[in-house]
Amino acid sequence: MLFSIKDLTKVYGNRTVLNLPDLVFEKGRIYALEGPNGSGKTTLLEILSLLMPPSTGIILYDDKKIDFANSDLTPIRREIVMVQQHPVLFTTTVYKNLEFGLKIRGISKMERQRIVEESLDLVGMQGFSHALAHKLSGGETQRVAIARALACSPRVQVPSTYENILAGKIVVDQTGRSRCLIGENLALSLKTEKKGSVKLTIDPSRITLLTPQEIREHENLFQGRLTELAEDQALVRGVVNIGIPIYVLLSGESLKDKGLTVGDAVTVLCPPEAIHVL
Numbered sequence: 001m002l003f004s005i006k007d008l009t010k011v012y013g014n015r016t017v018l019n020l021p022d023l024v025f026e027k028g029r030i031y032a033l034e035g036p037n038g039s040g041k042t043t044l045l046e047i048l049s050l051l052m053p054p055s056t057g058i059i060l061y062d063d064k065k066i067d068f069a070n071s072d073l074t075p076i077r078r079e080i081v082m083v084q085q086h087p088v089l090f091t092t093t094v095y096k097n098l099e100f101g102l103k104i105r106g107i108s109k110m111e112r113q114r115i116v117e118e119s120l121d122l123v124g125m126q127g128f129s130h131a132l133a134h135k136l137s138g139g140e141t142q143r144v145a146i147a148r149a150l151a152c153s154p155r156v157q158v159p160s161t162y163e164n165i166l167a168g169k170i171v172v173d174q175t176g177r178s179r180c181l182i183g184e185n186l187a188l189s190l191k192t193e194k195k196g197s198v199k200l201t202i203d204p205s206r207i208t209l210l211t212p213q214e215i216r217e218h219e220n221l222f223q224g225r226l227t228e229l230a231e232d233q234a235l236v237r238g239v240v241n242i243g244i245p246i247y248v249l250l251s252g253e254s255l256k257d258k259g260l261t262v263g264d265a266v267t268v269l270c271p272p273e274a275i276h277v278l
Contacts, residue, residue, distance in 0.1 A: 001063065002027045003048060008057030010043050018043045018054070030201060032278055049082040078105070081152055087145035089133035094125065094144050097133050101152045118230060119147040122247075164202040164247050170195045170277075180275075185243050189219040190275040199278045206274030207248040209240070210267040211258050220270040229255070229262055240268050 003025040010018035018040035025031060033041045046052050047059070053068035060066070061076060089097050098116040107115070120126050123143040128136070133144060149157065168182040170192060180188045180200060190200070215221070224242035236255050238248045246268060260266065 001025065002061070004060040004063075006058040008044075008047070008059065009055045010040070010047065010052075011055040018047075020044070020057070028205070030203065030276060045082055049080050050077050051082070078152070081149035081157065083142070083145050083149050083157075087141060089136075089141060089144060089148075091134045092132070093129070094120070094131050094133050094136075095129040097144060098148045098151045101148065105152070115151050119151040120144075121230075122150060123147045164204055165199060166202070166244070167197070167199050169197050180277075183244065186222070188270060188272075188275060190272045190277065192277045194277055201276050201278065202246065202270055203274045203276070204237070204247045205249040206271060207246065208269040208271075209238070209248060209250065209258065209260060210269055211260075212267075215267055218269055219272060222268045222270070224266055224268050226260060226262055226264045226266050240266060242268055246270075 001024055003023075005020055005023040008018065008020040008023070009016060017038070033044065035041055043052075047054050050066065050068075050073050058065065066073070066076070090100065095116055098119055099112050102112045102115060116129070117126075120129060123146050125140065125143050125147060128140070128144070133141070136144065166180075166182050168180040168188070170178055170180050172178050172195065178190055178192055180190055180192075180198065182188065188200075192198075209226070210221075222242040224240040224246070226238055227241050227245070228237075228239035230237050236250045236252050238250060238255075238260075240246050240248060248268070
């Protein structure tokens, strides 16, 4: 478990703003917090980001108890990044905003440049490296803030995923099976009780690229072309165009075994369990 919470509360004066008897976040999963204003969403995220202590309760991070009073939490805080709803950027270039966190971590200049460029590419801001951050639009500011968080390679990305976020429409066929229609030509089979317009995410680590010899009868098989490959820590991040760009995460060994390279035609398998409706 990445986080395990027991009897967590946060009290301001006589008002209890957070009361969670039990909550668990598993490693490698993506979670969304939903609720009305004042329900404690931001308070919980700030506690999990170790920005504020709870009033009572126990928090385990990676099976280790968090002690807000007596522990040096700096090493753990470096593993967790929170992107605020209205992020604040330094009044300088986009590049320097992303570079700052890497610089204070002692990362070399050449490596900083590589990480900044990859992080901006992930959020679709490749051409904004030298733009002034304080002159960006609201949406651009949020994307730069996400890229800044990703550049630090945190173990926790709070509060949202940053890739394979798609808008579509859920329809149910005569057999009761649900599909999500994306654009004009893409239909994903998935498990959900929702109907109508939705947003969904596809976990890039659960997407599989198949060679012709590996193709079997599966749901959600799509033909596409591998357009990008880049190292991402111990993995390889790829982009496949199946009518829309889809990000995938592969091991270097898997990529080598399949003999894939940029420009190859591939078959993409998106299993229903990799799809999460928001």
